[in-house]
Structure formats: C-alpha cells, structure tokens
Amino acid sequence: RLLMQSGGRACLCPTTELDLGDGFFPAEQMPKLPLCIGTDSHAQIDPWAELRAIELHTRARTGRRNVMEPHDTPDALALRLLSVGSEQGAASLGFDAGRLAAGKLADMIAVDLEEARMIGTRPLPGIVFSGGTVTDVWVGGRRVMQGGRVGGEEEILREGRRALRA
Numbered sequence: 120r121l122l123m124q125s126g127g128r129a130c131l132c133p134t135t136e137l138d139l140g141d142g143f144f145p146a147e148q149m150p151k152l153p154l155c156i157g158t159d160s161h162a163q164i165d166p167w168a169e170l171r172a173i174e175l176h177t178r179a180r181t182g183r184r185n186v187m188e189p190h191d192t193p194d195a196l197a198l199r200l201l202s203v204g205s206e207q208g209a210a211s212l213g214f215d216a217g218r219l220a221a222g223k224l225a226d227m228i229a230v231d232l233e234e235a236r237m238i239g240t241r242p243l244p245g246i247v248f249s250g251g252t253v254t255d256v257w258v259g260g261r262r263v264m265q266g267g268r269v270g271g272e273e274e275i276l277r278e279g280r281r282a283l284r285a
C-alpha cells in the first residue's frame with residue numbers, strides 16, 4: 120500500500136524467485152501497482168519467461184487464470200504483460216519509451232512469427248507465452264541486431280570469455 124501511495128513500482132524477477140525458492144509476489148493483491156521486470160539471475164535472462172512467470176506464479180497462488188488481466192478479450196493479458204516489459208520498464212528507468220508513438224524513443228523488436236511454436240497462435244499471446252524469437256532490435260531508431268546477430272558479436276564473445284577466464 121505504501122509503495123502504491125508513493126507512486127513507486129515493483130520490479131519483479133520471478134524466474135529468480137522460482138529458482139531460489141524466494142516465494143511469489145502477490146500481484147493479485149495489488150492490481151493497480153505498476154510492475155516491471157528485471158533479472159538478477161545468472162541462470163537465465165529471458166524477458167518473455169519473466170513476463171509469463173508473473174501471471175503463472177499468480178495462477179499458482181490463487182488457483183485462477185487471467186489474474187493479472189481479467190478482461191475477457193483475446194489479447195488483454197498479453198498486452199498487460201507486454202506493457203510490464205516495455206512501458207512500465209522504461210518508466211521505472213525514467214525513460215519516456217516503451218510504445219510506438221510520435222516523440223517516443225524508437226526502441227523496437229521484430230519477432231519471427233513463422234517459427235513452429237507460433238503456428239496456430241494469436242501473434243501477441245503467442246509471443247508472450249511461447250517466448251517468441253527476437254530477430255531484429257532497434258535502439259533509438261538504430262538497428263543493433265539483424266537476423267539474430269549483433270554487430271561485433273564475435274569480439275564481444277571473445278572479450279567476455281577472456282574476462283571470465285581472468
């Protein structure tokens with residue numbers, strides 16, 4: 120209640136909470152609290168897994184479905200979770216970003232909708248709940264990843280391996 124009154128938000132790392140046995144955030148008890156996701160795990164960094172885990176943990180706690188977004192429209196839950204991972208995440212860092220609109224930062228991704236796990240799904244819920252493969256990334260309107268590859272990737276990996284060995 121104090122966090123909501125202060126205008127704050129909760130940054131959740133649900134896959135880490137699950138991995139460490141730290142418990143589940145009671146999101147259903149604070150439906151108006153702005154949420155964002157983060158990671159503090161060395162085991163996995165997967166924003167789609169973090170987003171879906173918020174809802175899945177809440178389902179496990181309550182024994183109900185669609186707890187985070189009870190509206191009965193096909194994409195409502197996926198839209199709410201996507202906002203947690205985009206608009207709310209950007210706002211938590213003080214950025215006016217996270218959605219495509221005039222005057223906003225042009226931070227975007229492209230997702231492969233032709234891969235097997237997407238067949239027969241609605242695109243947005245399929246991406247959020249199946250973990251769509253990101254093929255391209257733009258930051259501030261500049262493409263930094265294309266076709267699943269980051270420019271300078273080999274050097275980045277080489278330097279990372281060197282640092283870990285040291």
